[in-house]
Amino acid sequence: MAGSGKTTFVQRLAAQLQGQRCPPYVINLDPAVRDLPFPANIDIRDTVKYKEVMKQYGLGPNGGIVTSLNLFATRFDQVMKFIEKRQNASKYVIIDTPGQIEVFTWSASGTIITEALASSFPSVVVYVMDTSRSTNPITFMSNMLYACSILYKTKLPFIVVMNKTDIIDHSFAVEWMQDFETFQDALNQETSYVSNLTRSMSLVLDEFYSSLKVVGVSAVLGTGLEDFFVQLSKAVDEYEREYRPEYERLRKTLEKAQSKQKREQLEHLWKDMGTVCVQSNTLAGPDDASAMGPSDLILTRGTLDEEDEERESDTDDIDHDVTEQSHEEPAFRNFMEETRMKYQRRSNQDE
Numbered sequence: 001m002a003g004s005g006k007t008t009f010v011q012r013l014a015a016q017l018q019g020q021r022c023p024p025y026v027i028n029l030d031p032a033v034r035d036l037p038f039p040a041n042i043d044i045r046d047t048v049k050y051k052e053v054m055k056q057y058g059l060g061p062n063g064g065i066v067t068s069l070n071l072f073a074t075r076f077d078q079v080m081k082f083i084e085k086r087q088n089a090s091k092y093v094i095i096d097t098p099g100q101i102e103v104f105t106w107s108a109s110g111t112i113i114t115e116a117l118a119s120s121f122p123s124v125v126v127y128v129m130d131t132s133r134s135t136n137p138i139t140f141m142s143n144m145l146y147a148c149s150i151l152y153k154t155k156l157p158f159i160v161v162m163n164k165t166d167i168i169d170h171s172f173a174v175e176w177m178q179d180f181e182t183f184q185d186a187l188n189q190e191t192s193y194v195s196n197l198t199r200s201m202s203l204v205l206d207e208f209y210s211s212l213k214v215v216g217v218s219a220v221l222g223t224g225l226e227d228f229f230v231q232l233s234k235a236v237d238e239y240e241r242e243y244r245p246e247y248e249r250l251r252k253t254l255e256k257a258q259s260k261q262k263r264e265q266l267e268h269l270w271k272d273m274g275t276v277c278v279q280s281n282t283l284a285g286p287d288d289a290s291a292m293g294p295s296d297l298i299l300t301r302g303t304l305d306e307e308d309e310e311r312e313s314d315t316d317d318i319d320h321d322v323t324e325q326s327h328e329e330p331a332f333r334n335f336m337e338e339t340r341m342k343y344q345r346r347s348n349q350d351e
């Protein structure tokens with residue numbers, strides 16, 4: 001939810017974990033954020049320039065954010081590699097997303113990113129809501145419907161963080177969720193035409209509430225985090241028990257489809273090699289590095305507590321990618337030659 005305190009909450013979580021000598025791996029996926037109050041290991045803004053994207057494609061702010069995320073998502077496999085490398089050093093990976101629901105939850109890139117993460121790591125969605133702006137029962141209901149739709153879309157263990165409890169305690173909201181009568185009483189004060197709809201919706205949401213993990217926190221003061229970690233560990237158990245088998249199945253299906261695609265590509269290549277002569281001037285030379293799209297390279301940042309070795313390995317990858325441009329042409333020619341010989345040998349054996 002926009003302005004509910006997601007970024008402040010990520011900052012608080014990161015600081016708390018750093019303090020416990022358990023530094024998290026932090027990723028910022030909001031290309032439009034101006035000042036990031038925490039050190040991010042990966043920041044989408046290093047890779048995609050949101051204002052440039054808006055200009056180049058003639059988009060408004062939301063379109064610019066969606067397109068930037070789409071560009072970034074095309075190389076999310078690189079991010080996955082960085083996370084895998086950091087698995088032993090960081091127990092937690094925290095990802096801050098853009099606040100608008102249509103931009104992340106309902107976008108293709110949001111789905112790609114969520115599924116990539118959830119098929120490899122125990123993943124939990126944390127929905128941060130502004131408790132102080134949910135004291136009206138109709139606003140509260142809209143907020144819950146919003147949360148419910150995210151739960152259905154992501155199909156992952158879910159925690160509702162009721163933030164800003166330094167302004168108002170979240171106990172009123174918990175009571176509304178647990179006691180239908182109390183919520184109805186609050187609704188009776190409302191005379192708007194949507195109050196009847198809200199009344200019916202609250203019955204529907206009863207099932208959603210019954211299994212929901214709710215925590216009251218103040219991201220500014222840092223209160224409620226202990227309870228948050230208790231709920232997080234329950235959510236991880238839930239992932240292992242109920243979600244992992246489903247994502248394992250999804251991963252296997254994807255791998256199968258990819259290997260089939262690779263096989264087909266090789267077969268095409270083999271067919272084409274008989275007739276096509278590779279023109280060296282069509283291959284990318286070293287100068288072409290500057291022509292890379294904004295999302296061709298995911299940049300990572302070091303944090304103060306990161307092990308030097310890890311930092312080196314992340315940077316290694318990036319330099320490696322760039323310098324490899326200069327070896328691309330001979331390497332590709334060798335690859336073509338080797339593949340041709342391999343198939344030649346195989347067809348000789350078949351004869």
Ligand SMILES: Nc1nc2c(ncn2[C@@H]2O[C@H](COP(=O)(O)OP(=O)(O)OP(=O)(O)O)[C@@H](O)[C@H]2O)c(=O)[nH]1
Nearest residue numbers: 001002003004005006007008099163164218219220
């Ligand atoms: N009183 C109070 N204010 C808070 C708390 N957490 C965040 N805020 C304030 O709420 C405002 C929005 O906080 P952000 O962390 O930027 O919210 P966000 O959800 O990341 O915002 P978007 O990225 O724009 O969607 C800021 O002024 C914060 O200082 C809190 O626990 N208590």
